[in-house]
Amino acid sequence: MVLALTCALAWVVTGPSGTARAATACTASLCVLNPSAANALYAHPGSMHVTGGILVNSTNSQAALVSGTTVTATGGTIGGPAAPAGFATASGGSYSPAPTNQSAVTDPYAALAQCPAASACPTTPAAPYPSVNHISGNQTISPGVYTSIANLAGTLTLNPGTYVVTTGMTISGGKLNGTGVTIYLACPTYPVACPVATVGAFFLDQTGGKTTLSAPTTGAFSGFSFIADRNNTAAVTVSGNGTQITGGGAIYTASGKLAAASGGKASFTRAVVDTVETSGSNSTQISVIPTTGTPSISLPSTAALGSAAPGGTVSAAVGSVTVSDGRGLATSTWTATVSATSFTTGGGTAAETITTSNVSYWSGPATSTNGTVTASPGQSDASARQTLGSSRSAFASTGNGNSSTSWSPTVVITIPAAAVAGTYTGTVTHSVA
Numbered sequence: 001m002v003l004a005l006t007c008a009l010a011w012v013v014t015g016p017s018g019t020a021r022a023a024t025a026c027t028a029s030l031c032v033l034n035p036s037a038a039n040a041l042y043a044h045p046g047s048m049h050v051t052g053g054i055l056v057n058s059t060n061s062q063a064a065l066v067s068g069t070t071v072t073a074t075g076g077t078i079g080g081p082a083a084p085a086g087f088a089t090a091s092g093g094s095y096s097p098a099p100t101n102q103s104a105v106t107d108p109y110a111a112l113a114q115c116p117a118a119s120a121c122p123t124t125p126a127a128p129y130p131s132v133n134h135i136s137g138n139q140t141i142s143p144g145v146y147t148s149i150a151n152l153a154g155t156l157t158l159n160p161g162t163y164v165v166t167t168g169m170t171i172s173g174g175k176l177n178g179t180g181v182t183i184y185l186a187c188p189t190y191p192v193a194c195p196v197a198t199v200g201a202f203f204l205d206q207t208g209g210k211t212t213l214s215a216p217t218t219g220a221f222s223g224f225s226f227i228a229d230r231n232n233t234a235a236v237t238v239s240g241n242g243t244q245i246t247g248g249g250a251i252y253t254a255s256g257k258l259a260a261a262s263g264g265k266a267s268f269t270r271a272v273v274d275t276v277e278t279s280g281s282n283s284t285q286i287s288v289i290p291t292t293g294t295p296s297i298s299l300p301s302t303a304a305l306g307s308a309a310p311g312g313t314v315s316a317a318v319g320s321v322t323v324s325d326g327r328g329l330a331t332s333t334w335t336a337t338v339s340a341t342s343f344t345t346g347g348g349t350a351a352e353t354i355t356t357s358n359v360s361y362w363s364g365p366a367t368s369t370n371g372t373v374t375a376s377p378g379q380s381d382a383s384a385r386q387t388l389g390s391s392r393s394a395f396a397s398t399g400n401g402n403s404s405t406s407w408s409p410t411v412v413i414t415i416p417a418a419a420v421a422g423t424y425t426g427t428v429t430h431s432v433a
Contacts, residue, residue, distance in 0.1 A: 026105035028053035029076065030288045031272040033107055033254055038062050042277040043093070045069035046260060046284025049370045051324070051404075056080035056087070057104050066093035069282065073097065080104070109252050109272060113220060114229060115184050116191040120162050120220035124191045129166060132156070134174065145190065151176055151209070158213075162221060166190045168202040168234070171209035178213045182221040185228040185236075185253070193229055197255070200232035205264070208242040212372075215249025215269075223291075225249035225268065228256050233274070238264035241283065246372045249291075260284045267371045267403070287371045289404070295325045295334050297432045303411075311417040317410050320367065323395065323432050324404040332403075336395045336432045338363075338378075340388035343413065345422030352420055359426070360385040360412040363394045371403030385412060394430060 026033075029052030034040045041048075041056045041064040048054075053076030056063050063082035064071075067090040071078065078087070078095050079102035087099040115121035122143045132141055134151045141149075143161025151174035158178030166186050187193070187200035194200045203226065205211050215225045225247035226236055233255045238245045241263035250270035251258060258273045260266050262280035267287040278284045300319035308314045323336055338361055343354040362379035369375055378393040379385055386392045397405055411428060 025108045025110070026055055026057075026272065027108070028055035028105075029073075029270055029290055030054045030276065031105065031108065032056040032058070032080075032274070032276055033105075033272065034058050034274045035104070036060055037275055039065045039277075040275045041065075041071070042275070042279075043067065043069050043071055044090075044277075044279050045093075045282050046278025046280065046286070047282075048072070048276070048278060048286045048288075050074065050076065050288040051326075052076040052288070052290055054078045055102060055105055056082070058082060058086075059104070061086050062088050064088065064099070065090065066095060067091045068093055069278070070094050070096060077102070107254055107272065109254070112227075112252070114193070114227070115162070115164050115186065118220045120182065120216070121184070122162055122164060129190075160216065164190065165201045165203075167200075168204070171205040171211055173207045173209055175209070176205075176211040176213075180216045181213050182216060182224050182249075183213075183226050185226070185232055185234065185256075187229060187232060194231035196231050197233055198231055199234050200229055202234035203236045204239070205237070205243055205245050206239045208240060210243070211238075211245045213246065213248045215247070223249050223269070224252060226251040226253065228253035230254045232256055235259050236266075237261065238266045239280075240264055241281070244372050258286065260286050265372060285370075287403075289324070289326060289371065291326050294327065295323055295432050297321065297323050297336065297430055299430060305411060305413060308415055310415050310419045313412065313414050315410060315412045317408050318428065320406050320408050321394070321430055322404055322406040323397070325371075325373075325397070325399070333398050334396070334432055335393055336378075336430055337391045338388065338394040338409070339391040339429050339431075340411075341427045343424040343426035345420070345424045351418055352422060352424075354413060354415060354419060354424055354426070356389045357387055358414045358416065359388045359428075360414070361388055361392060361394070361409060361428070362386070362412075363407050363409045365407070366395070366405055367408050368406045369403065370405075371399060373397050373399030373403035373405060375405040377407065382410070382412075385410075388428070 040058040045068040048071045063086040079100040083099035140157040145164040155175040160180030185201040235257040239261040243264040245266040247268035265285045299321040303318040305316040346352045362385035363377040
């Protein structure tokens, strides 16, 4: 006598609703604007993870190159006028999905007023502008116009508002925190705009530095964490293992590069840039995940768990479970829980029921993470499995900005010796809040 078991999988999501910024021209999550550059998108190695589309504007015969890694657009397309032939790969590199030919686009923020004209810009003081060189302890500064800002250790906190920098910002081993903040990268000529193709103020996070920002939710720069003068060709760069930029909003640098190197990680809700590059290490990562205002959870709808005789045990993976946190918060936490119904066949009599006390679960480790996140399994391995007689923690996360975490859990069913033959079905439900 053999019992066959199947499982219906369900999910529940709780959390706040949110809003999305509409684009006026390029609608992709990652817009690479340079019209002619070779390797305008360049991953060699280091991954790029984007929720939504990737559009590379370059018409160069090698507009994009992915070497030894993968560039992924989840739920969107990858393409541009040079695709597919101009989207090259090397050393096992790949695109997911495959690039498709798409029309060139224009700058979606071409009409955005820049500083000092925009209403979100600070009042321009008399030159010379002050500089901040923070080297220890805690310091808080207010919006304004600065020649340079540096943090070499300790924590530098930015009060809400816009910070115009004319030569550059360097975070090197310290922390930069700010809620409701926009960093505006200008030129030494400020308040005069940068001349065409000028290397102006840069942003560099290196040597274990951690930048954690959230963008303003109102005003002219709502949703923007970084804005560069349209003629500023300087880069926004994160470099080094353990170094992180969590933008918490969009980055807009129409003439500049977004770069991650040597294990550095950067995440934004949208990126509109001249060029983009990851390099130096497989752990280097750029993530672009639009803010949706809520965590979401996805998993397969059904799973076949196999079959066994009464008194036996069935153990099977139920497929990948993914929680995506699109709230874009400076500090965000969530907990995914799991519960189950009894498994029944026929009329569901006692002999036709496998109760939840005989249904066990273990999450295992994270199979992938995206963004700045520390994810903790509820049950790290089979020895830690728990029965689903009550709701259990499946996974928990602490992080900032937008992120996603996936795991592949296993359900174990111990079949009572008195169970009758049949096909048993039950439901395992994952929830996130």
